Amino acid sequence: MKDSFQATFREKYRRMSFVALCIALIFSVSLMIPRGSGVMRAIIVNPDTYQQANNASWASISVSFMMGFFLPLIGATFLRNTIRMDRDSGTMTLFLTTKFSKLNYFMGKFLSNLCLMLIFWLIILIFSLIGTLLKFGQTTFNPGQFLMPFLILLPGLIFVSALTIFTEVIPGLRGRLGTAGLVAFLVILYAAGANYQHTPGHLLRLFNLSGSGYLITNIKQAVVQSSGKPLTLLKVIGASTSTRYTGAHNLVFPTLKLTGLDFLNMGLLVLLGIGLVVLAALLLERRPISAYHIGRWEMRLPAFRLPAKRLPAMEMNGIKHSQFYISSRLLTGGVTNYWVLIIMIIWLWNWGSTYSGLIHSAFPILFLAVIPLFADLGAGGVQNDVYQWLRTIPNGQRRQTIKECLAGITLSIFLVLPALSKVPAFMMVALFIWAVQLPLACQLLGRLTGSKRPVQLVIVLFFYLYINGAPLLPFDQSGLTLPTVIYLVIGLGSLSLLFFPKTYPIKK
Numbered sequence: 001m002k003d004s005f006q007a008t009f010r011e012k013y014r015r016m017s018f019v020a021l022c023i024a025l026i027f028s029v030s031l032m033i034p035r036g037s038g039v040m041r042a043i044i045v046n047p048d049t050y051q052q053a054n055n056a057s058w059a060s061i062s063v064s065f066m067m068g069f070f071l072p073l074i075g076a077t078f079l080r081n082t083i084r085m086d087r088d089s090g091t092m093t094l095f096l097t098t099k100f101s102k103l104n105y106f107m108g109k110f111l112s113n114l115c116l117m118l119i120f121w122l123i124i125l126i127f128s129l130i131g132t133l134l135k136f137g138q139t140t141f142n143p144g145q146f147l148m149p150f151l152i153l154l155p156g157l158i159f160v161s162a163l164t165i166f167t168e169v170i171p172g173l174r175g176r177l178g179t180a181g182l183v184a185f186l187v188i189l190y191a192a193g194a195n196y197q198h199t200p201g202h203l204l205r206l207f208n209l210s211g212s213g214y215l216i217t218n219i220k221q222a223v224v225q226s227s228g229k230p231l232t233l234l235k236v237i238g239a240s241t242s243t244r245y246t247g248a249h250n251l252v253f254p255t256l257k258l259t260g261l262d263f264l265n266m267g268l269l270v271l272l273g274i275g276l277v278v279l280a281a282l283l284l285e286r287r288p289i290s291a292y293h294i295g296r297w298e299m300r301l302p303a304f305r306l307p308a309k310r311l312p313a314m315e316m317n318g319i320k321h322s323q324f325y326i327s328s329r330l331l332t333g334g335v336t337n338y339w340v341l342i343i344m345i346i347w348l349w350n351w352g353s354t355y356s357g358l359i360h361s362a363f364p365i366l367f368l369a370v371i372p373l374f375a376d377l378g379a380g381g382v383q384n385d386v387y388q389w390l391r392t393i394p395n396g397q398r399r400q401t402i403k404e405c406l407a408g409i410t411l412s413i414f415l416v417l418p419a420l421s422k423v424p425a426f427m428m429v430a431l432f433i434w435a436v437q438l439p440l441a442c443q444l445l446g447r448l449t450g451s452k453r454p455v456q457l458v459i460v461l462f463f464y465l466y467i468n469g470a471p472l473l474p475f476d477q478s479g480l481t482l483p484t485v486i487y488l489v490i491g492l493g494s495l496s497l498l499f500f501p502k503t504y505p506i507k508k
Helices: 002-013 016-032 057-078 082-090 089-098 104-136 143-151 154-169 176-193 202-207 212-227 262-283 309-331 338-350 356-368 371-376 379-383 384-391 396-420 425-449 453-467 481-498
Strands: 040-045 233-237
Touching: 002 082, 002 104, 016 057, 016 104, 040 057, 057 104, 057 143, 057 154, 057 176, 057 212, 057 233, 057 453, 082 089, 082 104, 082 154, 082 202, 104 143, 104 154, 104 262, 154 176, 154 262, 176 212, 176 371, 176 453, 202 262, 338 356, 338 396, 356 371, 356 396, 356 453, 371 425, 371 453, 379 425, 396 481, 425 453, 425 481
Parallel strands: none
Antiparallel strands: 040 233
């Protein structure tokens, strides 16, 4: 168990993606500290009655509400390949030939994942404390009230650390679709539990990974004790342009108090997590699983099957064909035909939907469905060594990048056609720019990180913020210029970096 823990932990924390996540969390905490004014507000509570974010008790509630959503997704994307690392390196094949303790092996993996999650949790806690003291000072700061919203996140982190390992031993969930499905499941679970208008059922109270149920109860109690009226509006990550703020009363959240049933649910959640680790040890494959790599069939392309005397004359024609084939393979090879059919059905739904239904549900669902396709841009070639192999061909990498860009842009424009037909003329240009920059940014991010998970996480978070009121898509006439300029800069910057000569190849 010790060896498994140390090997996995060292492999993870030495990666550049771990350092990038820590830096991103530090900067994100500064954005999550609530503000009384500004375009975006971390949390909104009855704005017609209360002043917003005017004391320190709002800070921990706001940060915990949002990180309860972000941290499980980070675990699902960053930690989920702990078993796959051993499969791809051949270590698992060696283990299966010996009588190694599967339970100790999985417990080491689980503890490694949990330690990494606790590092993320501590970063959020420490920098939230620093930001709260700098913004509000010590006059309204209550240590117990500040700490409790963060402590309720721990059972959910333990469960997610176990769930990421368990899904890696289930057939059908080991690959990219399993990661996307796990992320979607966590988003749906969070959305179902973070509903202040309805009392959650027993299962939702048990699987309260984000702790949002406890926070909502605390907010409701504070509102009733303060004004005697019920909670009428609660928004997490809301836009100030969509709500009127006329309240003048002060709202202070009391220290979060948990009942005996709450502690029981937390204990059961931790036990379920440990049970998943034990079950994963029982379900581990008994024979080696060989991962499919595009690099295995690249040597069977037409150019290499030609007779030696015809190779010089027809080599470039064969390579052009193979690059085009690789582009289409990287774009659609990661999903089944059934998934493509689902995407087409959602795309047709966009055509038949009303304008309001399009921008609030059909359009986000469509782009969430094509996450596996955009995640393959850039990262697919790096992971399967295709991009590295193309370095041996004159201008091979540049040609592949061009064709990958064209394939991604064509797909993105095809997806936004229903929306383009429904928006006013001045919005078409803004939406077109957004559609063009999206695959370029995805390809650059996938190429730089060599992983599909960052793209999956960014797209999910983007549409989550959009659905919750953030003016990120050019469907708002009042704030159209700034997002358009930002997306234009992102698109041009991504395009320039993709063809920057010293950026590649990436060494895995």
